[in-house]
Amino acid sequence: xxxxxxxxxxxxxxxxxxxxxxxxxxxxxxxxxxxxxxxxxxxxxxxxxxxxxxxxxxxxxxxxxxxxxxxxxxxxxxxxxxxxxxxxxxxxxxxxxxxxxxxxxxxxxxxxxxxxxxxxxxxxxxxxxxxxxxxxxxxxxxxxxxxxxxxxxxxxxxxxxxxxxxxxxxxxxxxxxxxxxxxxxxxxxxxxxxxxxxxxxxxxxxxxxxxxxxxxxxxxxxxxxxxxxxxxxxxxxxxxxxxxxxxxxxxxxxxxxxxxxxxxxxxxxxxxxxxxxxxxxxxxxxxxxxxxxxxxxxxxxxxxxxxxxxxxxxxxxxxxxxxxxxxxxxxxxxxxxxxxxxxxxxxxxxxxxxxxxxxxxxxxxxxxxxxxxxxxxxxxxxxxxxxxxxxxxxxxxxxxxxxxxxxxxxxxxxxxxxxxxxxxxxxxxxxxxxxxxxxxxxxxxxxxxxxxxxxxxxxxxxxxxxxxxxxxxxxxxxxxxxxxxxxxxxxxxxxxxxxxxxxxxxxxxxxxxxxxxxxxxxxxxxxxxxxxxxxxxxxxxxxxxxxxxxxxxxxxxxxxxxxxxxxxxxxxxxxxxxxxxxxxxxxxxxxxxxxxxxxxxxxxxxxxxxxxxxxxxxxxxxxxxxxxxxxxxxxxxxxxxxxxxxxxxxxxxxxxxxxxxxxxxxxxxxxxxxxxxxxxxxxxxxxxxxxxxxxxxxxxxxxxxxxxxxxxxxxxxxxxxxxxxxxxxxxxxxxxxxxxxxxxxxxxxxxxxxxxxxxxxxxxxxxxxxxxxxxxxxxxxxxxxxxxxxxxxxxxxxxxxxxxxxxxxxxxxxxxxxxxxxxxxxxxxxxxxxxxxxxxxxxxxxxx
RNA sequence: GCCCAGAUGGCGGAAUGGUAGACGCGCUGGCUUCAGGUGCCAGUGGCCGCAAGGCCGUGGAGGUUCGAGUCCUCUUCUGGGCACCA
Numbered sequence: 001x002x003x004x005x006x007x008x009x010x011x012x013x014x015x016x017x018x019x020x021x022x023x024x025x026x027x028x029x030x031x032x033x034x035x036x037x038x039x040x041x042x043x044x045x046x047x048x049x050x051x052x053x054x055x056x057x058x059x060x061x062x063x064x065x066x067x068x069x070x071x072x073x074x075x076x077x078x079x080x081x082x083x084x085x086x087x088x089x090x091x092x093x094x095x096x097x098x099x100x101x102x103x104x105x106x107x108x109x110x111x112x113x114x115x116x117x118x119x120x121x122x123x124x125x126x127x128x129x130x131x132x133x134x135x136x137x138x139x140x141x142x143x144x145x146x147x148x149x150x151x152x153x154x155x156x157x158x159x160x161x162x163x164x165x166x167x168x169x170x171x172x173x174x175x176x177x178x179x180x181x182x183x184x185x186x187x188x189x190x191x192x193x194x195x196x197x198x199x200x201x202x203x204x205x206x207x208x209x210x211x212x213x214x215x216x217x218x219x220x221x222x223x224x225x226x227x228x229x230x231x232x233x234x235x236x237x238x239x240x241x242x243x244x245x246x247x248x249x250x251x252x253x254x255x256x257x258x259x260x261x262x263x264x265x266x267x268x269x270x271x272x273x274x275x276x277x278x279x280x281x282x283x284x285x286x287x288x289x290x291x292x293x294x295x296x297x298x299x300x301x302x303x304x305x306x307x308x309x310x311x312x313x314x315x316x317x318x319x320x321x322x323x324x325x326x327x328x329x330x331x332x333x334x335x336x337x338x339x340x341x342x343x344x345x346x347x348x349x350x351x352x353x354x355x356x357x358x359x360x361x362x363x364x365x366x367x368x369x370x371x372x373x374x375x376x377x378x379x380x381x382x383x384x385x386x387x388x389x390x391x392x393x394x395x396x397x398x399x400x401x402x403x404x405x406x407x408x409x410x411x412x413x414x415x416x417x418x419x420x421x422x423x424x425x426x427x428x429x430x431x432x433x434x435x436x437x438x439x440x441x442x443x444x445x446x447x448x449x450x451x452x453x454x455x456x457x458x459x460x461x462x463x464x465x466x467x468x469x470x471x472x473x474x475x476x477x478x479x480x481x482x483x484x485x486x487x488x489x490x491x492x493x494x495x496x497x498x499x500x501x502x503x504x505x506x507x508x509x510x511x512x513x514x515x516x517x518x519x520x521x522x523x524x525x526x527x528x529x530x531x532x533x534x535x536x537x538x539x540x541x542x543x544x545x546x547x548x549x550x551x552x553x554x555x556x557x558x559x560x561x562x563x564x565x566x567x568x569x570x571x572x573x574x575x576x577x578x579x580x581x582x583x584x585x586x587x588x589x590x591x592x593x594x595x596x597x598x599x600x601x602x603x604x605x606x607x608x609x610x611x612x613x614x615x616x617x618x619x620x621x622x623x624x625x626x627x628x629x630x631x632x633x634x635x636x637x638x639x640x641x642x643x644x645x646x647x648x649x650x651x652x653x654x655x656x657x658x659x660x661x662x663x664x665x666x667x668x669x670x671x672x673x674x675x676x677x678x679x680x681x682x683x684x685x686x687x688x689x690x691x692x693x694x695x696x697x698x699x700x701x702x703x704x705x706x707x708x709x710x711x712x713x714x715x716x717x718x719x720x721x722x723x724x725x726x727x728x729x730x731x732x733x734x735x736x737x738x739x740x741x742x743x744x745x746x747x748x749x750x751x752x753x754x755x756x757x758x759x760x761x762x763x764x765x766x767x768x769x770x771x772x773x774x775x776x777x778x779x780x781x782x783x784x785x786x787x788x789x790x791x792x793x794x795x796x797x798x799x800x801x802x803x804x805x806x807x808x809x810x811x812x813x814x815x816x817x818x819x820x821x822x823x824x825x826x827x828x829x830x831x832x833x834x835x836x837x838x839x840x841x842x843x844x845x846x847x848x
Numbered sequence: 849g850c851c852c853a854g855a856u857g858g859c860g861g862a863a864u865g866g867u868a869g870a871c872g873c874g875c876u877g878g879c880u881u882c883a884g885g886u887g888c889c890a891g892u893g894g895c896c897g898c899a900a901g902g903c904c905g906u907g908g909a910g911g912u913u914c915g916a917g918u919c920c921u922c923u924u925c926u927g928g929g930c931a932c933c934a
Contacts, residue, residue, distance in 0.1 A: 166932040290930050294849040650860045720871035792867035797915045843866040
């Protein structure tokens with residue numbers, strides 16, 4: 001074969017790999033193990049270019065590790081439960097199960113031609129009873145270990161459709177289908193006690209040396225450790241209001257107490273006061289997201305209740321119900337210090353509350369807090385001298401001093417709190433893992449017996465009306481109480497799909513076992529050595545997985561050593577694309593795939609009927625917005641190696657990229673050129689040419705550059721070096737022996753990115769066996785150093801000339817040589833330089 | 849609103865505090881070709897200049913340094929996350 005033909009080459013080598021079974025991971029041999037995992041996909045039914053980017057990156061690592069002598073585990077599966085399948089069922093009348101498995105089949109068919117080194121024998125789908133049954137077993141063990149409990153929590157409630165909405169289904173505070181104003185409503189739900197591990201999850205971040213700093217920072221902020229004072233205000237009508245504050249040093253500036261609309265006091269008032277009930281109902285409008293709550297207009301309601309300031313019983317503060325106070329954080333009640341908090345300031349201004357400065361700027365610092373907390377003489381300014389601008393007590397010191405002071409006076413206690421809330425896992429939906437518990441009239445909530453697992457989802461369900469089909473199924477709920485045997489009812493809530501993805505990495509080590517994990521397999525393969533996925537998972541998925549690894553260790557499903565499941569993490573950037581939108585007659589948005597849209601005359605139009613579409617700026621490729629680009633066209637037109645090389649070559653892996661396919665053809669031409677060069681090298685007679693010293697050096701430089709590039713996830717930079725090496729090889733006249741060696745090395749260095757082409761070239765040039773398993777080349781350090789270096793010469797920091805000198809020339813001689821240069825003599829104009837800076841091998845700078 | 853990132857030619861981007869724009873795309877010119885494509889060669893940040901060369905230049909404003917795309921402060925815009933999208 002004399003021309004590059006991707007389809008022939010790729011099919012041939014894929015079947016060669018299959019026959020050799022080189023991607024089948026087995027727990028044998030004495031090679032060090034290496035577990036590389038990319039975040040598994042939701043089976044949307046359409047492989048998109050973001051998937052290709054993600055899995056190709058992982059494949060480069062997996063193949064590189066295989067070549068460097070590791071026993072590699074590189075599995076693939078499906079995060080297969082979730083809302084889209086139910087939405088599809090509601091829209092088109094099919095069944096979520098059929099929809100999901102059909103999508104899996106399609107995507108798998110799209111994935112196979114890309115030549116990823118996946119061990120398909122370990123394929124799992126979270127919607128398979130074989131998987132979710134084991135998840136139910138895990139849940140029961142966690143329940144027994146006290147890691148799961150029930151409590152009330154708020155959900156988005158659509159009062160028209162009478163159903164719970166996901167945050168995604170709340171658009172501008174309204175239900176996506178009904179358009180009704182969404183309300184926050186409480187339901188009894190199941191929770192994982194992740195907050196019990198707040199401190200540990202925070203502290204252990206320090207040990208995650210191979211995680212991106214930004215992810216660790218985001219997680220730390222999310223867990224949100226704070227130090228503050230918890231104390232009670234006495235109500236003038238008896239009783240107390242418990243408050244937590246991180247700013248006890250501003251206590252003297254308090255002008256009101258605020259409580260959440262969900263606070264027990266608010267709820268009690270609501271029972272018999274119509275005005276309170278009306279305010280609380282209004283405050284509960286809108287979605288449950290923190291963003292919606294924080295951005296909502298700040299509203300308060302004076303309950304008429306009054307509390308006494310802890311330092312001065314005569315000083316009374318009003319109690320407001322405020323819509324921005326979260327019941328989930330602290331005690332659900334705060335004191336407001338408008339002089340030192342922006343939100344409190346706005347609130348106080350709106351409701352005409354006093355603003356009392358606590359700090360007197362530019363005053364002498366004082367350290368005696370007993371004095372400091374004595375109210376000042378005037379009624380209008382009760383300040384504490386000295387905190388602001390003080391050298392001795394600022395920030396955390398001031399807070400700690402204030403806590404000490406309050407404790408000494410018997411007012412509350414210093415406490416450490418975390419922002420992290422327990423993880424609510426209940427979902428009022430069908431297409432998820434059933435929560436394996438039973439509600440019995442006599443025994444209460446009873447765990448299902450393990451022998452009855454898996455609790456399977458029923459197939460005979462309908463989606464013609466909103467709500468959870470499990471709730472209205474005629475018989476599925478009916479069961480016998482595992483404890484007393486009496487008729488009982490199943491829990492109809494299913495689990496959050498985050499549960500499914502919180503332990504799949506462990507399941508991959510023994511994907512078809514009759515227990516969640518197998519000790520020997522987990523001990524051998526865990527931890528994941530390299531985890532790769534989108535930055536959008538920086539907080540939730542990764543934190544939940546860290547929690548689950550701990551929970552699985554507590555329940556005996558993972559070894560102690562796997563307490564942190566992911567040794568190294570790489571967060572790839574997202575592939576973004578413009579969103580094309582039209583609207584229905586009712587005004588609901590309809591999203592169109594980019595390939596349905598034609599761009600012309602500065603506008604965008606539907607190919608089908610020519611209607612103009614609205615172009616919404618780029619966002620991450622997402623099934624729900626249809627702004628996904630299908631890579632199969634590139635694979636079909638140019639082959640897998642082109643697609644792989646193309647997605648890796650143009651942008652740094654951790655950066656977001658706006659997708660464009662322009663350049664794919666040029667990539668294909670480059671690969672054809674590499675092939676042609678290899679053919680020419682194969683045909684070049686041995687022993688001709690000008691010798692091989694330069695080519696050999698270039699070869700070893702390429703080995704060094706590409707190796708470093710792969711190890712540091714600098715795939716685009718590694719590819720740039722490969723272009724350079726290819727150009728060098730193409731121009732080389734070193735002779736057949738040297739050129740063949742260089743071309744074979746080029747094939748090897750390219751093999752993690754373009755494995756099919758590399759195999760072909762490797763075989764053509766007499767490589768032994770498969771290049772995929774050939775030992776990775778090692779650069780000879782002696783060939784990496786240059787004898788002479790070119791130093792730029794700056795005058796006052798501006799480059800004026802350059803000089804070529806031996807690499808080991810002493811500083812003084814470099815100086816002498818530089819000062820003798822015409823350009824330097826001219827610039828100095830007879831004067832002596834004030835300073836000469838010589839950085840060996842780098843630069844010379846003259847200050848004149 | 850809060851937390852985290854990012855911003856460099858026409859485009860994607862490169863650059864341990866040390867020659868900004870490697871490498872690629874695109875474009876321009878040339879050779880090859882009946883022609884198109886392919887292939888090969890050369891050029892390609894802006895401004896001034898015949899040239900040699902000079903000046904400017906990494907979102908914006910300051911600062912540290914012999915030297916800043918890189919470090920610090922402030923700021924603008926874009927992207928991600930905000931606990932029921934996955």
